[in-house]
Amino acid sequence: MxxxxxxxPEGTRDLLFSSCRALRQTENAVRDALEERGYSEIITPxxxxxxxxxxxxxxxxxxQMLKIIDKSGRICVxxxxxxxxxxxxxxxxLDDAALPVRLYYSQKVFRSxxxxxxxKGEFLQVGAELIGADGLAAxxxxxxxAFAALSRTGADNFRIELGHAEIYKALIEELGADAASSEAIRRLIENKSFAALGDALQPFGSRPAAKALSAxxxxxxxxxxxxxxETLTGNVRVLGAIAYLRRLYQALDEAGYGDRIMIDLGLVHEMDYYTGIMFRGYIGGAGAAILxxxxxxxxxxxxxRxxxxxxxxxxVESVAESLQGASRPEVATRRDTVRIALTKGRLEKKTLALLKDAGYDxxxxxxxxxKLIFTLPDSGVEIVLSKAADVITYVEHGVCDMGVVGKDTIMEKGGSFYEMVDLGFGRCRFALATKKGKDVYGGYKTPVIATKYPAVTKAFFNRKNMDVETIKIEGSVELAPLLxxxxxxxxxxExxxxLKENGLEVIEDVAPISARVIVNLASAKMKKTAIQKVIAELEKGLEK
Incomplete structure (x- = not known):
């Protein structure tokens, strides 16, 4: 058949019965909350x-866009x-409409x-747009x-974090970095890659902007x-944004939302798009932002105009799924537990030794x-043992809050998570190697590169603006040039x-590798105190 x-198709699915009912209930709750606040529905193609x-x-x-070619040859999405x-x-x-205009939508978005x-490549999104108004009141x-909409769904464990686009923009301009460096720094801040960010900012020395960006x-x-x-910078634009966030926080606190607000000044996504405040929402049981x-x-x-x-x-699909799951006893228990995925082998043994030194049983x-899942007594910590690539999958989807995995796996597999700590052990490097005397970079022939890591390899040669052909090898990669x-x-x-025993030599290092702590996007916010406690204990063990 x-x-x-x-x-x-990939990323899509059927919804039946209880799942469909839960989705519609959540959708209607959000719609009702927005209509009560004066927002009118709009539908776009x-x-x-x-x-x-x-x-x-x-x-x-x-x-990530699903492209369609219409009958005249124009690209649609x-x-x-x-x-x-x-x-x-x-x-x-809307030239004749009185401003401001409050609009809302309930329709799907599509991604490749x-x-x-x-x-998910298709999901239902409900949202609101306030057009023609600016400032604190708007x-x-x-x-x-947003608070009213999430509250109406019945969610009792959501949080919304606030940031401001002007903070990063002002600091990066003060730093004087070029476009490529600025984008690299932005991505490292967004991913909370502390160690790598320090390396990227090292060329800028002790400049105040570098210190503030590193924090x-x-x-x-x-x-x-x-x-x-405010103790890190005297940049007038940054201080102005901070003062504005204070006033906004106070206004929301007076409206009764103070206990659900967080601050994240590391919100630096889509900086060409956002011009002022930025915010994201999280809910227990969802591995990523739901708003x-x-x-x-x-x-x-x-x-x-x-x-x-x-x-x-x-x-709303993720919110509905979280609300459905919240009633299960095992999910309720997980709210107070930090689950850590460990890569089996050397990284597992070294991490467990650090935990043991910190007093964990x-x-x-x-x-x-x-067994593959272990509860550490009287600690609120669970350990999950898995393969390296699966550590990333479990953390990204939020079934594990944290993970310890090699930088090699992170570079090859990618994913959405925070890379928060370089643990320093398991050190080695990616390297480009060939037979002695062979020039990979010269000549007119497209080089053929054998590797277990095609994504890392392609990214390396892309940075050199070189076209190469990659062949994935699962076993001893050293055989490929010899044959x-x-x-x-x-x-x-390492x-x-x-390499030497097989007549090969390193001609260029690609990237250093060591063990890293990665943290789920939502868990980093919803379980901040517990996760930072574990990280601090791991780092303390490294200092011994």
Whole structure:
């Protein structure tokens, strides 16, 4: 039987019975909350011209768009974002409308997703846009709508974190970094890659902006975070943004939302898109943000009419799933537990030794059973043993809060998580190696590179603007050049002894490798204190 007759495309799925009812209940709850606050529904086409999104948000990854060619040959896309079409309408269709205009939508967005990652390529989003209003009252209006919408769903364990685009923009301009360095620094802050960020900022020495930028990944928590950043910089633009966040926090606190607000000054995503406040929402049981929004005053102007605007979108499918799961006893128990995924082997043994030194009882793991999940007594910590690539999968999807995995696996597999600590052990490196005397970089022939790590290899040669052909090898990569299958290899090198014994030599290092602590996006916010306690104990053990 042709499987395409009975299966759904990658990233899509059927919803039946209780799942469908839960989704509609959550959707209707959000819709009701928005309509009560004066927002009116709007519907946009499921298919739009590619140019609409490319013009509005150049940072939107076109590889994630589902493209369609119409009969005239124009490139169209299945709607990857709801805000951009509404900005198009506001700029071109609402000339006679009294401002501000409150609009909401309940419609699907579509993304092209990689196979086997479990990411959704189609999901229902409900959101609101406030067009034609700016300032504190407008930002309070849109955030209050977000709080009201999530509260109406019945969720009792959600949080919304606030940031401000001006903070990063002001500091990076003060630093004077070029475009490539600025983007690298932004990504490291976004991923909370503390160690790598320090390396990236090292060329800028002791400049105040470098010091402030290096602290940004750690500046998340309560209102006290704003006090901390004021001690790091005298940048007038940054201090102005901090003062604005204080006033907004106070306004929301007076409205009764203070206990659900967090601050994260490391919110630096889509910096060409957002112009003021940015915010994300998290809920227990969901591994990623279920709400995202902010102020994007420059968006409508790209369609011909300069209007201030702000808004948010809620992934109601993820909210519905979280609410369904919250009633299960094992999920309720997990709220107070930090679950750590460990890579089996040397990384597992070294990490467990650090935990033992910190006072954790790991006797059950030392007993050598075949169990894969272990509860450490009187600690609120669980240990999960798995293969390296699976550590990333479990952390990314939120079934584990933290993981210890090698940088090699992170570079090859990728994913959405925070890379928070370089533990320093398991050190080795990726290296490009070939037979002695062979020039991989010269000549007109396209080099053939054998490797277990095709993603790392392609990224390395892309940075050199070189076209190469990669061949994935599962066993001894060193054989490929010896059998004339490949011109060179990219592989993990520790001492280089195996290469030498097979007549190969390293011609260039690709990247250093060591064990890293990764943390789930939502867990980092919802379980901050417990996770930071474990990290501090691991780091303390390394100092001994």
């Amino acid at each position: 042709n499987r395409f007759r009975i299966s759904t 499921a298919v739009e011209y590619y140019d609409v999104f490319a013009q509005a948000n150049p940072e939107l990854d076109q590889d 299945a709607r990857p974002d709801n805000t951009t079409p509404i900005a198009r309408i506001a700029a071109t269709r 997703v990689s196979g086997d990652h479990g990411h 930002d309070k209006d849109i955030l209050s709508a 940004m990944p750690q500046l998340f928590g309560g209102i006290e975070v704003l006090d901390e950043v 995202a929004g902010g102020r994007y005053n420059a968006l409508c102007a790209k369609f011909g 300069d209007l201030p605007a702000g808004g948010f979108g809620i992934d 790991i006797s059950e793991l030392e007993a050598g059973t075949r 004339e299958l490949a011109d060179a290899i990219v592989d993990i090198v 001492t280089g002894t195996t």
